[in-house]
Amino acid sequence: MVKLNHLISLKKVSKVYTSSSETFTALKEIDLQVNKGEFVAFVGQSGSGKSTLINMITGIDTPSSGEVYVASKGIHSLNQEQMAVWRGKNIGVIFQSYQLLPTLTVVENIMLPMDFCKTYPRKERRKRAIHLLSKMGIAEKANNLPSDLSGGQQQRAAIARALANDPPILVADEPTGNLDSATTNIVMNLFTDLISEGKTIVMVTHERDLSHFFTRSVLLSDGEIVSETSREKIHHV
Numbered sequence: 001m002v003k004l005n006h007l008i009s010l011k012k013v014s015k016v017y018t019s020s021s022e023t024f025t026a027l028k029e030i031d032l033q034v035n036k037g038e039f040v041a042f043v044g045q046s047g048s049g050k051s052t053l054i055n056m057i058t059g060i061d062t063p064s065s066g067e068v069y070v071a072s073k074g075i076h077s078l079n080q081e082q083m084a085v086w087r088g089k090n091i092g093v094i095f096q097s098y099q100l101l102p103t104l105t106v107v108e109n110i111m112l113p114m115d116f117c118k119t120y121p122r123k124e125r126r127k128r129a130i131h132l133l134s135k136m137g138i139a140e141k142a143n144n145l146p147s148d149l150s151g152g153q154q155q156r157a158a159i160a161r162a163l164a165n166d167p168p169i170l171v172a173d174e175p176t177g178n179l180d181s182a183t184t185n186i187v188m189n190l191f192t193d194l195i196s197e198g199k200t201i202v203m204v205t206h207e208r209d210l211s212h213f214f215t216r217s218v219l220l221s222d223g224e225i226v227s228e229t230s231r232e233k234i235h236h237v
Contacts, residue, residue: 006069007034008200009069013027013031013063014029015056026052032225039191039215040214041203043204045206046206058087058091059083059091062076091169092113095173096175100157105143107126107133113164129142132160150183152183168199170194170200172203174205175203216231
């Protein structure tokens with residue numbers, strides 16, 4: 001384990017995809033650091049490299065070259081089995097499409113990461129899942145199937161699931177893309193609360209009007225970071 005000053009550190013990270021007919025460079029020697037307690041947005045047009053970049057941070061994909069350190073761990077060197085265990089305990093991932101398992105109740109979906117990583121004793125997992133759903137304001141939906149919930153409620157359930165193992169980092173890929181503006185504000189304010197509690201959040205978004213929520217916005221174009229904008233405070237709306 002390497003001791004680093006930053007919670008997330010990417011060093012000269014490139015990602016090249018090759019097929020029989022062409023080669024596509026999705027990321028070009030990215031240098032990026034994220035500190036504990038930051039709320040960082042990756043913004044840019046479709047194909048700019050935003051999702052590839054967070055796939056490097058979560059270990060969903062591996063760099064063609066360069067190094068990725070998260071919570072002092074060099075995740076670029078982990079195999080798939082090691083990565084799955086490490087990710088389960090250190091990163092909560094939130095998707096645009098929620099990705100709740102449709103045949104499990106909401107509370108069972110929240111318990112699933114705890115069952116996988118065994119971070120909490122079996123008898124405590126349901127209680128913790130209910131606590132997280134309460135924190136998201138949807139405890140009354142615990143025994144419903146995901147299909148019984150609205151899109152906003154499903155996204156809040158997905159956030160609760162991402163928090164199940166109490167990871168230090170949350171990574172969100174277009175988490176408000178399917179939500180209306182009122183529900184978007186609810187979700188973004190939940191993220192702001194989590195930042196105030198000490199979490200670190202990295203989020204991909206194409207919605208520029210959310211910029212006031214972030215401590216830093218990183219603009220990507222053609223696989224490169226072209227600018228960064230920082231602000232001292234984030235606030236509720």
